[in-house]
Amino acid sequence: MSRPASTSFFSPRRVLIIAQSTVTQLVRMKVFYFLAPIALLFLGMQHFDMPWYNGPEALQPEQELRMHKNICLGAMMVFSSMFAIVSTALLIPGDIEDRTLYTILCKPVPRLDYLVGKLLGVMAVIFIAMLVMDVLMVVTLHYRMEAKLVDAMEYMKNIGYPEREIEAGRADITSHGPTLILQYGVMSHFLKASVLAAVALLISTFSTSTLFTIATSGMIWVIGEFQSIARDGLFQDPVLGDTPGLAERIVGTLISLIFPDFQLFSSISDAAARAENILPADMAQLGWLAALYIGIYVVLSWFVFSDKEF
Amino acid sequence: MSDAAAVEVKNLVKDFKGAFNGGKVHAVKDVSLRIAPGEVYGLIGPNGSGKSTTMKAVLGLVAPTSGSCAIFGRNSLKVDSRMEVGFLPENPYFYKHLTAAETVRFYGKLCGMRGRKLKERIEELLELVGLQDARNRRLKGFSKGMLQRIGLAQAMVQDPRLLVLDEPTAGVDPTGSREIRDLILELKNRGVTVFLCSHLLEQVQQICDRVGIIHQGILVNEGRLDDLISLENRTELILENASADLLEQIQSLVDVTHESKVVSSGNARTTLEDLFLRETKSKPARDRKERKPVSK
Numbered sequence: 001m002s003r004p005a006s007t008s009f010f011s012p013r014r015v016l017i018i019a020q021s022t023v024t025q026l027v028r029m030k031v032f033y034f035l036a037p038i039a040l041l042f043l044g045m046q047h048f049d050m051p052w053y054n055g056p057e058a059l060q061p062e063q064e065l066r067m068h069k070n071i072c073l074g075a076m077m078v079f080s081s082m083f084a085i086v087s088t089a090l091l092i093p094g095d096i097e098d099r100t101l102y103t104i105l106c107k108p109v110p111r112l113d114y115l116v117g118k119l120l121g122v123m124a125v126i127f128i129a130m131l132v133m134d135v136l137m138v139v140t141l142h143y144r145m146e147a148k149l150v151d152a153m154e155y156m157k158n159i160g161y162p163e164r165e166i167e168a169g170r171a172d173i174t175s176h177g178p179t180l181i182l183q184y185g186v187m188s189h190f191l192k193a194s195v196l197a198a199v200a201l202l203i204s205t206f207s208t209s210t211l212f213t214i215a216t217s218g219m220i221w222v223i224g225e226f227q228s229i230a231r232d233g234l235f236q237d238p239v240l241g242d243t244p245g246l247a248e249r250i251v252g253t254l255i256s257l258i259f260p261d262f263q264l265f266s267s268i269s270d271a272a273a274r275a276e277n278i279l280p281a282d283m284a285q286l287g288w289l290a291a292l293y294i295g296i297y298v299v300l301s302w303f304v305f306s307d308k309e310f
Numbered sequence: 311m312s313d314a315a316a317v318e319v320k321n322l323v324k325d326f327k328g329a330f331n332g333g334k335v336h337a338v339k340d341v342s343l344r345i346a347p348g349e350v351y352g353l354i355g356p357n358g359s360g361k362s363t364t365m366k367a368v369l370g371l372v373a374p375t376s377g378s379c380a381i382f383g384r385n386s387l388k389v390d391s392r393m394e395v396g397f398l399p400e401n402p403y404f405y406k407h408l409t410a411a412e413t414v415r416f417y418g419k420l421c422g423m424r425g426r427k428l429k430e431r432i433e434e435l436l437e438l439v440g441l442q443d444a445r446n447r448r449l450k451g452f453s454k455g456m457l458q459r460i461g462l463a464q465a466m467v468q469d470p471r472l473l474v475l476d477e478p479t480a481g482v483d484p485t486g487s488r489e490i491r492d493l494i495l496e497l498k499n500r501g502v503t504v505f506l507c508s509h510l511l512e513q514v515q516q517i518c519d520r521v522g523i524i525h526q527g528i529l530v531n532e533g534r535l536d537d538l539i540s541l542e543n544r545t546e547l548i549l550e551n552a553s554a555d556l557l558e559q560i561q562s563l564v565d566v567t568h569e570s571k572v573v574s575s576g577n578a579r580t581t582l583e584d585l586f587l588r589e590t591k592s593k594p595a596r597d598r599k600e601r602k603p604v605s606k
Contacts, residue, residue, distance in 0.1 A: 013422075017416070017419045017420060018420075021405065021408075021416055025407050098403035099401075099402065100403055103404065103465075105392075106369050106370075106392055106395065106397035106474075107420040107421055107468075108389050108393045109389070109392075310371045
């Protein structure tokens with residue numbers, strides 16, 4: 001019998017096989033059922049007007065649309081972040097507990113392939129779920145925007161606004177509809193959820209229970225959301241503008257390295273909800289930052305997992 | 311490296327951290343063993359004796375504290391060595407969301423198989439382990455015996471030269487157990503090396519060429535099964551259709567010699583396993599009447 005060829009250090013094909021299996025696993029666990037209440041929320045918002053809303057002149061239609069976007073993006077953020085943590089925390093400890101991992105690692109599968117495959121599988125499911133939610137948001141927002149546009153145009157014409165101002169109003173309302181900038185907001189939540197999945201992956205490699213992984217990842221999520229505010233408050237006097245000391249700088253840097261700064265992701269989403277201009281370069285920078293975080297957490301996970309005994 | 315042993319364990323020591331005071335638990339103490347290609351080797355010992363730890367070290371799932379393990383000359387800790395090995399863990403669990411065919415396909419793909427070759431291999435293996443009818447059923451509905459069979463199929467998917475089986479017949483009914491035993495013997499005939507541990511000593515005796523006995527982490531005895539269990543000062547003679555006269559003559563011949571004596575005589579007995587298989591395979595249960603055991 002001829003001697004088999006050596007196994008490559010990292011094989012994208014094997015990673016893909018594990019990722020596909022993870023997607024199948026999560027889909028058959030019926031995780032997409034969670035989308036049903038979100039769909040109801042998005043559809044229900046169509047029929048929800050602010051209580052003080054009383055005609056197009058009382059409140060800018062932009063505010064209605066912004067509220068719609070804020071709720072949609074907020075629901076997407078909560079769903080994707082929680083899903084990233086819980087699903088990643090369930091997968092690897094689950095494989096260890098029921099010894100499925102034995103049979104996988106006894107095949108020519110490097111441990112890095114296994115980890116990256118699991119992470120990509122979770123990210124793929126988050127992507128699909130966010131795509132569905134995104135379509136729902138775009139459709140509902142489009143119809144709401146159209147309705148507001150008709151109301152506003154009719155009102156402006158009736159009271160004799162000049163054509164130039166009517167067009168400016170139209171452009172303003174349209175900018176709060178489904179635009180590319182809004183997609184940047186959705187993308188920022190996807191990137192954030194992916195980073196959270198990588199955090200949960202790292203914790204699950206040394207954690208002894210699913211509950212510990214979920215709780216710790218949740219804690220890191222909260223710290224990540226508020227760390228920039230905390231850093232500003234702790235290390236800089238907003239009035240005097242004192243520069244922090246060496247020890248404070250070290251602590252601040254360590255916090256930034258250990259805990260991802262999720263505020264950066266949220267700021268893009270907030271800007272998207274406000275229909276502010278977001279440059280593609282800003283998005284590219286956010287993408288690189290997310291990739292860097294994910295890369296660091298995957299490498300750390302690999303260090304821990306490569307020496308793990310079962 | 312064609313003369314390399316299928317499994318070579320050299321001075322394996324494995325310590326685990328104790329629960330208290332940083333003490334150590336010595337799971338395996340200086341175990342050395344060598345399994346030649348094509349051999350069926352059984353590692354037996356009581357619970358907690360170090361069998362599973364030795365197997366895990368061979369598979370690279372635990373790193374030796376000292377010593378080394380190699381599969382066909384390749385260090386067990388290297389991923390390359392796993393191309394040659396198939397493993398069936400004790401009480402195996404697989405992804406319950408997959409069907410039988412999907413499970414074998416998944417493990418086949420992990421071994422780099424694809425296309426028609428993989429498709430044919432899946433069919434061949436499902437037939438071999440008797441799960442063709444359950445090929446599209448999800449594993450969550452499988453019995454323990456069926457899981458054991460699918461475990462064997464996934465272990466064999468890449469046609470490995472070495473099979474490591476941890477309690478391969480645990481939880482399997484006597485019919486399935488016999489089928490697995492026959493399968494191991496068939497694999498042996500095909501030149502596959504089998505390294506197994508089992509509590510069913512009778513089965514180990516039936517299929518293993520060599521046996522190692524491990525106790526408290528030490529390999530206390532090892533060798534060819536025939537050598538280990540034969541009693542040099544005793545001889546067994548089994549006769550068929552022997553008349554009472556013939557037996558009397560044999561007895562009187564033995565009595566003449568003063569060095570020998572007949573220790574026991576009587577009807578040879580079948581095994582309970584054989585009896586069970588005969589009773590359950592021959593006729594439908596309703597047609598059967600109570601009958602005496604058949605004497606040979």
